[in-house]
Amino acid sequence: MLYLRKRKIALKKGLMLLALFFLSVAILQIKTICFSFLPIKSSVNHAADVGIVILVCLITYKPIEQFVNYLFREFFFKKGIGFHTQLIHSTNHLVSCLDLKEFSNFLVNTLSDLLHVKYVAFLIYDQKQKEFVPGALAGFNFRETRKIRFEKDSPLINKLRESSFPVLRFDVLKRVSWPEASRFNTDFELLRAQVVIPVFYGEEVIGFITLSSKPSHLPYLPHELKLLHDFSGRISFGLENAIRFNEMKQRYEELKDFQSRLVHSNKFSAIEQLATGIAHEIHNPLTIISGKAQMLLLNRDKNFLTAKAEEDLKMIVQQTTRAAEITRKLLVFSKSSPEQKAPLSFREIIDDTFELISYQTSIDHVRIIKEISPNLPAIKGHVEEFREVFLNLILNAVQSVERDGVIKVLVDYSERDQSIEIKVEDSGCGIKKEHLSSVFDPFFTTKQNSLGLGLFVTQRVVQRNGGYITIESEAYKGTEVTILLPVPETNEKQPIFSTPVFDEKVSYQGAYIDQNQSKEE
Amino acid sequence: MLKLLVVDDEEEICDFLRIFFEERNFKVSTALSGEEALRKVEVEQPDVCLLDIKMPGLDGIQVLKEVKRRYPKIKVIMVTAIETTEKIEEAVRIGADNYITKPLSLEYLEKDVHQKISDVA
Numbered sequence: 001m002l003y004l005r006k007r008k009i010a011l012k013k014g015l016m017l018l019a020l021f022f023l024s025v026a027i028l029q030i031k032t033i034c035f036s037f038l039p040i041k042s043s044v045n046h047a048a049d050v051g052i053v054i055l056v057c058l059i060t061y062k063p064i065e066q067f068v069n070y071l072f073r074e075f076f077f078k079k080g081i082g083f084h085t086q087l088i089h090s091t092n093h094l095v096s097c098l099d100l101k102e103f104s105n106f107l108v109n110t111l112s113d114l115l116h117v118k119y120v121a122f123l124i125y126d127q128k129q130k131e132f133v134p135g136a137l138a139g140f141n142f143r144e145t146r147k148i149r150f151e152k153d154s155p156l157i158n159k160l161r162e163s164s165f166p167v168l169r170f171d172v173l174k175r176v177s178w179p180e181a182s183r184f185n186t187d188f189e190l191l192r193a194q195v196v197i198p199v200f201y202g203e204e205v206i207g208f209i210t211l212s213s214k215p216s217h218l219p220y221l222p223h224e225l226k227l228l229h230d231f232s233g234r235i236s237f238g239l240e241n242a243i244r245f246n247e248m249k250q251r252y253e254e255l256k257d258f259q260s261r262l263v264h265s266n267k268f269s270a271i272e273q274l275a276t277g278i279a280h281e282i283h284n285p286l287t288i289i290s291g292k293a294q295m296l297l298l299n300r301d302k303n304f305l306t307a308k309a310e311e312d313l314k315m316i317v318q319q320t321t322r323a324a325e326i327t328r329k330l331l332v333f334s335k336s337s338p339e340q341k342a343p344l345s346f347r348e349i350i351d352d353t354f355e356l357i358s359y360q361t362s363i364d365h366v367r368i369i370k371e372i373s374p375n376l377p378a379i380k381g382h383v384e385e386f387r388e389v390f391l392n393l394i395l396n397a398v399q400s401v402e403r404d405g406v407i408k409v410l411v412d413y414s415e416r417d418q419s420i421e422i423k424v425e426d427s428g429c430g431i432k433k434e435h436l437s438s439v440f441d442p443f444f445t446t447k448q449n450s451l452g453l454g455l456f457v458t459q460r461v462v463q464r465n466g467g468y469i470t471i472e473s474e475a476y477k478g479t480e481v482t483i484l485l486p487v488p489e490t491n492e493k494q495p496i497f498s499t500p501v502f503d504e505k506v507s508y509q510g511a512y513i514d515q516n517q518s519k520e521e
Numbered sequence: 522m523l524k525l526l527v528v529d530d531e532e533e534i535c536d537f538l539r540i541f542f543e544e545r546n547f548k549v550s551t552a553l554s555g556e557e558a559l560r561k562v563e564v565e566q567p568d569v570c571l572l573d574i575k576m577p578g579l580d581g582i583q584v585l586k587e588v589k590r591r592y593p594k595i596k597v598i599m600v601t602a603i604e605t606t607e608k609i610e611e612a613v614r615i616g617a618d619n620y621i622t623k624p625l626s627l628e629y630l631e632k633d634v635h636q637k638i639s640d641v642a
């Protein structure tokens with residue numbers, strides 16, 4: 001396009017220079033002839049000659065330019081060879097264009113570039129709104145564009161359907177009755193249209209193009225209409241494709257939107273409400289239990305407490321505090337964290353987690369293996385949330401392994417998935433097959449003193465960060481939890497994972513496990 | 522004798538707090554609702570009020586407003602089951618002197634009550 005236009009401009013400029021040159025030569029010639037008739041002795045005065053030439057050029061420049069332009073437009077449009085190839089060339093692009101917006105813009109720009117008409121409108125049938133709406137417009141001001149809409153059965157569209165060929169304004173107006181003509185006239189006036197070109201797909205009008213008058217203000221000629229008709233035939237398949245694709249894209253967006261609203265608003269607030277309710281209802285009985293136990297302890301002399309009873313009472317107070325912590329945690333996780341996301345250091349989080357449970361791993365010899373790739377791409381998240389994730393997974397593992405069990409935590413970058421892969425494996429008791437599908441359900445638990453929220457909360461955190469979590473387990477063999485967290489695309493160019501340098505830290509810390517408690521995830 | 526008003530919709534909580542503070546030489550009265558609390562405040566004119574936030578009818582925040590409006594000298598310690606920051610901020614803005622979360626640590630509560638009273642003196 002650009003190339004062709006430039007060539008045209010160069011040609012124009014050349015023609016004008018040529019015209020001006022011949023004009024100047026002619027004038028100088030006339031001057032010489034005039035002087036030779038006069039009796040005055042003419043001295044050759046170059047300065048005067050140059051002055052005359054400049055004067056003539058200045059006076060005639062504008063008229064000559066206009067004339068050349070006029071010649072050009074008529075030539076290009078009439079002979080149609082250059083114009084025709086360009087139009088065909090543009091259809092090649094249009095047929096392969098799937099984006100409706102791009103399609104419309106390209107079409108309108110091409111036509112207004114090639115034909116030099118002031119107003120070009122391209123309207124497309126919108127299935128949802130059941131009317132023709134602008135795909136792209138050229139020349140119209142914003143206020144006008146808002147009014148440009150046509151119903152499916154408006155007279156203009158019916159006319160297009162009938163004729164299946166470009167429709168000329170004056171042709172329509174002279175053939176219909178007076179009141180009808182005034183209605184048509186309003187439509188044509190709204191679009192500033194001299195010619196309306198329908199785009200058919202099968203029997204249906206799926207769009208139309210309107211053009212205002214040619215720069216020469218001459219009427220559109222039959223061979224031009226034929227050309228425009230061919231053009232509309234060529235683009236129809238492309239337009240239909242773009243429309244379908246656009247619909248699909250919209251549906252997809254709607255579905256995605258609906259889904260995210262469903263997940264966020266519905267389930268989310270229900271969980272939040274539930275959590276608030278639980279926290280309130282449970283904290284009152286806990287207050288009473290803990291309060292009575294504390295009073296017994298405070299009056300230990302009056303109550304003749306044995307050492308064992310005193311220990312037990314202390315345990316009661318401690319355990320109520322723990323229970324309250326659980327409901328608080330639940331509440332925190334049911335809410336979206338308002339704090340800012342920060343780059344996550346998995347090594348730090350994992351080290352901290354093992355530190356935290358080291359008291360629990362003080363009897364059983366649990367072998368802990370950590371393999372954390374040193375060159376992970378940076379991803380952002382809420383540190384507290386991920387602490388919770390690792391605490392849940394590692395606690396589950398610790399509670400399921402027997403003496404001399406093995407817990408393995410791996411963090412690596414998976415190039416194939418563009419994700420950070422986290423694995424927590426244990427050699428513990430595993431999960432029974434019938435329980436495997438329920439482990440992520442809230443309040444599902446096989447343990448006596450657990451609320452069954454660990455994996456539920458873990459899953460929510462992972463999902464909130466765009467990842468997913470899977471769990472594989474075999475009873476009496478072990479469990480493997482895998483989390484994939486997507487790495488945002490902007491991070492792609494940052495240094496990722498070069499050589500895997502694993503740090504293997506083996507510790508023989510015993511695990512303190514309440515032997516009465518059922519050992520399952 | 523120092524006067525204390527315990528307000529909570531759970532009777533058991535009121536009871537053990539009454540016993541606990543009576544053993545520590547307080548004159549304790551209790552109220553099971555916000556409405557009852559406002560009546561008791563007028564009659565008893567307590568030095569300190571322990572006020573549960575979540576109650577049916579008038580809640581702790583509304584009672585706090587009324588108490589602080591009529592008797593700004595009464596010290597009010599809010600008792601909350603869950604510490605939502607907005608609720609606590611609201612209570613502090615209205616004039617709550619402190620807040621404590623359930624389940625309660627009685628030792629901490631006793632210290633706090635004494636401190637609030639010594640603040641006045």
Ligand SMILES: [Mg+2]
Nearest residue numbers: 530573575576
């Ligand atoms: Mg309450």
